[in-house]
Amino acid sequence: MTRSFREIGMLVALVFAAQPQLASAQDIDLVDVTLVDGTGAAPRPHVTVSVRGGKIAAIDERAQSPANGVRRIDLGGRYLLPGLIDAHAHIESPAAALRALQSGVTTARVLGDTHLQAIGTRDLVRAGHVPGPELLVSPGHIRPKPGLAFFTVYTQFGDAIDGELRGEDRIGEATRALMARGADVIKVGASERAGLANTDPRKPELTEGEIRAAVTEAARKGLYVAAHAHAREGATNAVRAGVRSIEHGTWVDDETLAEMKRRGTFLVPTMAVMSPLGDPQGNSADDVALQLRTQAMMGPLRAAVRKAHAMGVSVVAATDGSYADQDDTGRIRIAHEIAMLREHGGFTPIESISAATQNGARVIGIESRTGSVRVGLEADLVVYDGDPLTDSKAFFEPRLVISNGEIVVEGTGL
Ligand SMILES: [Zn+2]
Numbered sequence: 001m002t003r004s005f006r007e008i009g010m011l012v013a014l015v016f017a018a019q020p021q022l023a024s025a026q027d028i029d030l031v032d033v034t035l036v037d038g039t040g041a042a043p044r045p046h047v048t049v050s051v052r053g054g055k056i057a058a059i060d061e062r063a064q065s066p067a068n069g070v071r072r073i074d075l076g077g078r079y080l081l082p083g084l085i086d087a088h089a090h091i092e093s094p095a096a097a098l099r100a101l102q103s104g105v106t107t108a109r110v111l112g113d114t115h116l117q118a119i120g121t122r123d124l125v126r127a128g129h130v131p132g133p134e135l136l137v138s139p140g141h142i143r144p145k146p147g148l149a150f151f152t153v154y155t156q157f158g159d160a161i162d163g164e165l166r167g168e169d170r171i172g173e174a175t176r177a178l179m180a181r182g183a184d185v186i187k188v189g190a191s192e193r194a195g196l197a198n199t200d201p202r203k204p205e206l207t208e209g210e211i212r213a214a215v216t217e218a219a220r221k222g223l224y225v226a227a228h229a230h231a232r233e234g235a236t237n238a239v240r241a242g243v244r245s246i247e248h249g250t251w252v253d254d255e256t257l258a259e260m261k262r263r264g265t266f267l268v269p270t271m272a273v274m275s276p277l278g279d280p281q282g283n284s285a286d287d288v289a290l291q292l293r294t295q296a297m298m299g300p301l302r303a304a305v306r307k308a309h310a311m312g313v314s315v316v317a318a319t320d321g322s323y324a325d326q327d328d329t330g331r332i333r334i335a336h337e338i339a340m341l342r343e344h345g346g347f348t349p350i351e352s353i354s355a356a357t358q359n360g361a362r363v364i365g366i367e368s369r370t371g372s373v374r375v376g377l378e379a380d381l382v383v384y385d386g387d388p389l390t391d392s393k394a395f396f397e398p399r400l401v402i403s404n405g406e407i408v409v410e411g412t413g414l
Contacts, residue, residue, distance in 0.1 A: 085360025143189025
């Protein structure tokens with residue numbers, strides 16, 4: 001039996017309907033925007049950005065005549081930016097994913113996971129069952145003492161539960177284990193954590209050789225490694241081992257910054273998350289030692305960011321936050337980090353926007369499909385009423401958030 005063209009047409013329609021993100025994407029003309037495209041280019045006034053099939057189809061200086069079946073939104077000169085990228089977050093639930101999206105974040109790199117909740121949230125978003133940013137996840141944090149939750153998922157390493165996960169072979173094996181759980185990126189510990197009272201962030205963790213084992217294994221599947229590193233020696237080890245990014249980098253020295261510039265290693269400082277930890281009314285209020293230590297770390301971290309920026313190292317904005325309620329780090333937004341980059345890092349407004357958009361896409365390795373406003377890229381966009389160049393508070397109030405061409409936040413009166 002041969003099928004009529006009409007029947008074939010219906011089959012094609014059904015196939016497309018099975019992809020929820022495409023099905024709900026709208027064709028939209030965003031008329032009269034002031035475009036800040038994320039690449040570092042100067043703002044362009046009175047631009048029309050056309051969205052078709054979830055992608056950016058055209059960027060025009062002149063307003064187009066209204067097209068059939070296309071929603072036309074006149075933005076009256078409001079600011080249009082690429083959707084923000086949070087390059088270091090700890091999103092582990094659909095509720096947190098929704099909050100991130102509502103704050104203008106359309107892509108997030110999730111560095112670590114508890115019981116594969118981030119992986120599950122990523123997959124729910126990916127399948128279109130819950131709204132959220134696109135999530136790129138490391139389903140664990142590989143370090144000598146990875147904690148109980150790690151061992152309940154990766155039980156094959158259980159013999160190290162009271163000791164240390166050590167040695168190049170085992171770190172390579174752990175990297176393969178994370179990839180078997182669906183890793184998009186691998187996080188390793190190059191120095192101890194700062195957010196706990198019983199760890200010492202000045203102490204290095206994995207050795208250069210161990211980190212290199214992770215980098216080598218990850219590269220076989222085309223994945224990058226992100227290294228948590230506060231300590232000088234830890235950051236140096238990680239950079240030499242070939243990681244994609246240094247997370248935090250509080251005590252990174254000039255020599256290692258120069259090496260980062262040479263290799264193209266990114267710095268993801270997460271300055272803003274320090275504030276609630278150092279705040280007498282924040283979540284370490286009961287722990288004066290942790291509070292004082294955090295306050296003592298802020299100066300060196302800010303100095304490292306200023307130096308990195310002056311030397312031309314690529315710096316990326318990120319929250320290190322959970323977007324969860326009842327958690328002080330859950331209140332941190334990319335807006336806070338953008339303000340810190342301007343205030344303490346020596347960033348111009350345009351540079352700080354690139355740090356939160358295009359640089360985020362580059363550290364993840366997805367700049368060919370998102371992170372800037374260019375024809376052919378995914379329509380991940382955010383619109384602000386206020387001027388985000390003169391006032392970083394404008395980032396707290398997105399008027400319109402579009403993810404893959406789908407309007408996910410729409411303020412009234414548009
Ligand atoms: Zn983190």
